[in-house]
Amino acid sequence: MLTAKEELYNKISATDFAIYDLVLFLDSHPQNVKATELLSAYRKQRESLINDYEQKYGDYITHVKDVKADNPWSWIDGPWPWEGTSDK
């Protein structure tokens, strides 16, 4: 069973995936209006999901630029993605 935190985290990842897939579609359909509209809708959804996540669970970290320049340096904190034991 996934925790509520994991579920929300996965929902953000799924939104990122939808965004990526639209980007790929737009590579070969650069004039497609429906795809660009969908893309901006998913981008908005991503932003609001991340706000929601950060209010409940603290920083949403996926890229090193999301990590605060704090001590100790937390980018190295596990689990790393391939370990499959994330508490996210």
Next chain:
Amino acid sequence: MWQYDKRLQYPIKIKNPNPKYAQIIISQYGGPDGELGASMRYLTQRYSMPYNEVKGMLTDIGTEELAHMEMVCAMVHQLTRNLSEDEIKGTPFATYFVDHTVGVYPVAASGTPWTATYIQSKGDILADLHEDLAAEQKARVTYDNLIRLIDDPDILDPLKFLREREIVHYQRFGEALRLTTDRLDSKNFYAFNPSFDKCKKQ
């Protein structure tokens, strides 16, 4: 350039280690139709591509294939974690174990290490796109074969995701081929090489 996202493209959490499954899944890392080759093929072919749509597609798909490579390696890692010697002895994973312990190394299921001969960069948009279309189908068949041999839902779920991505990539490369043939000079259809000869700018 590239930057790292500290997450998998699709989650992988395998509860039960299984060296036999690891030994076949590794083919989608270092095998002839695996994700390492896929990524290197597309990222390498970009430089001679004449059309922006195709440059974008090769960059984005080539990058996604790196994420798939990470997923396949994560599966192999989780399937070989915390194994006892007895769980390895007598399995097809034993020969791999002798050479690599439980480090993840790019080999085919049949044991051949990854080689650049699995990919081509011909500098010709038609030749390269046909190679890419074939590569996506071969990767899809490999996932089909793995799905036939595996019955753990923790593994099947990400494998089915990866299989679907091959189908989407095939679709996109098909579109690239169509927009390319639309732009080629019809008087000189096959001999014309837009990355080498002067081409009609889009």
